[in-house]
Amino acid sequence: MLRIAIAQINPTVGDLKGNQQLILDYILRAKEKNADLVVFPELAICGYPPEDLLYKNHFIQDNIKSLKKIAAQVQGISGIIGFVDCIESGVLHNAAAFISEGKIKSVYHKQKLPNYGVFDEKRYFKSSWLKGKLCGMLKIKGVSAGISICEDIWVEDGVCNRQAKAGAQLLINISSSPYDIGKLKIREAMLKQRAQQAAAHVCYVNVVGGQDELVFDGRSMIVGPKGEIVAKGKLFEEDLVLCDLPLGTRTKQDDKKAQIKNLLPKKMTKIEIVYKALVLGTQDYIKKNGFKKVVIGLSGGIDSALVTAIAVKAIGKENVICVTMPSRYTSTGTRSDAERLAKNLEVELITIPIEDIFTSYVKTLSNEFKGTQVDVTEENIQARIRGNLLMALSNKFGWLVLTTGNKSEVAVGYCTLYGDMSGGFAVIKDVPKTMVYQLSEYINKIDKQVIPITIIRRAPSAELRSNQKDQDSLPPYDVLDPILEQYVEKHESVETMSKKNKKDIVQKIIDLVDHSEYKRRQAPPGIKITSRAFGKDWRLPITNKYREF
Numbered sequence: 001m002l003r004i005a006i007a008q009i010n011p012t013v014g015d016l017k018g019n020q021q022l023i024l025d026y027i028l029r030a031k032e033k034n035a036d037l038v039v040f041p042e043l044a045i046c047g048y049p050p051e052d053l054l055y056k057n058h059f060i061q062d063n064i065k066s067l068k069k070i071a072a073q074v075q076g077i078s079g080i081i082g083f084v085d086c087i088e089s090g091v092l093h094n095a096a097a098f099i100s101e102g103k104i105k106s107v108y109h110k111q112k113l114p115n116y117g118v119f120d121e122k123r124y125f126k127s128s129w130l131k132g133k134l135c136g137m138l139k140i141k142g143v144s145a146g147i148s149i150c151e152d153i154w155v156e157d158g159v160c161n162r163q164a165k166a167g168a169q170l171l172i173n174i175s176s177s178p179y180d181i182g183k184l185k186i187r188e189a190m191l192k193q194r195a196q197q198a199a200a201h202v203c204y205v206n207v208v209g210g211q212d213e214l215v216f217d218g219r220s221m222i223v224g225p226k227g228e229i230v231a232k233g234k235l236f237e238e239d240l241v242l243c244d245l246p247l248g249t250r251t252k253q254d255d256k257k258a259q260i261k262n263l264l265p266k267k268m269t270k271i272e273i274v275y276k277a278l279v280l281g282t283q284d285y286i287k288k289n290g291f292k293k294v295v296i297g298l299s300g301g302i303d304s305a306l307v308t309a310i311a312v313k314a315i316g317k318e319n320v321i322c323v324t325m326p327s328r329y330t331s332t333g334t335r336s337d338a339e340r341l342a343k344n345l346e347v348e349l350i351t352i353p354i355e356d357i358f359t360s361y362v363k364t365l366s367n368e369f370k371g372t373q374v375d376v377t378e379e380n381i382q383a384r385i386r387g388n389l390l391m392a393l394s395n396k397f398g399w400l401v402l403t404t405g406n407k408s409e410v411a412v413g414y415c416t417l418y419g420d421m422s423g424g425f426a427v428i429k430d431v432p433k434t435m436v437y438q439l440s441e442y443i444n445k446i447d448k449q450v451i452p453i454t455i456i457r458r459a460p461s462a463e464l465r466s467n468q469k470d471q472d473s474l475p476p477y478d479v480l481d482p483i484l485e486q487y488v489e490k491h492e493s494v495e496t497m498s499k500k501n502k503k504d505i506v507q508k509i510i511d512l513v514d515h516s517e518y519k520r521r522q523a524p525p526g527i528k529i530t531s532r533a534f535g536k537d538w539r540l541p542i543t544n545k546y547r548e549f
Helices: 016-032 051-055 057-072 161-166 183-198 252-256 270-288 302-315 332-345 357-365 375-395 407-412 433-446 453-455 477-488 503-515
Strands: 002-008 037-039 078-086 091-100 105-109 137-140 143-149 170-175 203-204 207-210 213-215 220-224 229-232 239-245 295-297 321-323 349-350 400-403
Touching: 002 016, 002 203, 016 037, 016 407, 037 239, 037 400, 057 078, 057 091, 057 105, 078 213, 078 400, 078 503, 091 143, 091 302, 137 349, 143 161, 161 170, 161 183, 170 183, 183 203, 183 220, 207 270, 207 349, 213 270, 220 239, 229 239, 270 302, 270 433, 295 375, 302 400, 302 433, 302 453, 321 332, 321 375, 332 375, 332 453, 357 375, 375 400, 407 477, 407 503, 433 453, 433 477, 477 503
Parallel strands: 002 037, 037 078, 143 170, 170 203, 295 321, 295 400, 321 349
Antiparallel strands: 002 239, 078 091, 091 105, 137 143, 203 220, 207 213, 220 229
16 A cells, blocks of 8 residues: 655745745655655745746755755655756756655656746756656555656656556656646546556646746646546645555555545635635735735725735735725715725725825826817826825835736726736736626625625726716627637637627727737736736737738
């Protein structure tokens, strides 16, 4: 019998000492549970993705020193740990070390380097791919096992297949696979397929936690030879998953161990999973970057309400400060809803009217604007006043400004540069407006209607002019969002999209998206939850004359 422990940990990129201690803590916990082997995620020592830290040779050497320090303390249990290896000057490998009896016994180098979407591993690492060569094989308590790293197992006829043909009874894959909607089902189906193809157990360990715009879901698992799920880790939480595999010879020591009973976590809805992703991504961005408190411009609208609720869940109500900044266009309803929301969530609410500042702006610019009509310029001045005030509070008190724009607005540029886009982190930057409503309704279901129903039912408005509504400028969100998904996430053409939508609406939306790239380049990072987010995923040129129409 082989008792395996999956250490689903939340390391921090660059925190070598902290990650080293975290790994040692989990090794000790696994050893106390009589595990024979404990497995850690991809690049666990340095965190994932380390990006251009990998250009610093001293960083590489320090990560190797951390691995050696860990190995020296490992006795009575074996471990597999992800790190950056360098065996010749300037050549780096995404690697996994097998450690046992106080030593590094062997090292495996990742063979398939992903270079798409948010991944750019070929920028840093070299592949050790040698066609037909068998590598990554080892023995653990008499069990033949194969090690691979993340993308390696996604390749159908890759190293895992060769390991299985060589007699591997256990395929161990260490990974740092970020979350997006749909990824969980695709990943689980792939792992089941690999287990069945290999007629072997598959042990998959994934990292958990937020790193800039990425959030990692964890959901490590062990899959049996027939494709059955044997054990599964939690979603968006650290976890130590223990499992007894019927492999190798059973010893007298095994007979003394209490049998591990694996209970699979309960299933969650898509919206529940997205909510957990947003909470963890927000929490880790704030804490890992050393902030204690956040400040949010609370308009009385649904976007700022959702961001506030997520922030409270992430870091606690005592660490969330809201600011309402009414103008001549702020309705009584939105003002009272902002107050009700703050009261429901028990957060501090500061009121700073902007009317006098706005009047001063208009007066100051009166000569220059003489003979012109009031237009979007005056609307944007109000948004920029609010952004300025929030940044002033941030500078004075060290609070992180959370912006409140959603993906639909960011996509079409329905936001003000240096105004409502000003801030340090964009919590719902990748959340379409239609999903904003779904998340708000979910929060009310689990938390006693904290978001006033009047906020959910009110027609969206920026309230920067009299009787303004979002749909004065944009198609209805239930029309806009599917078109944005087709264009941004699926790369569909005007011709294809026009089969389901009016061509003039499709062309208008694409034109808005393409002409708003200069704004998005200057926006703060936000949590990726869709298959293609605005950030590392999206690299449209700012200067771009290509049009389909």
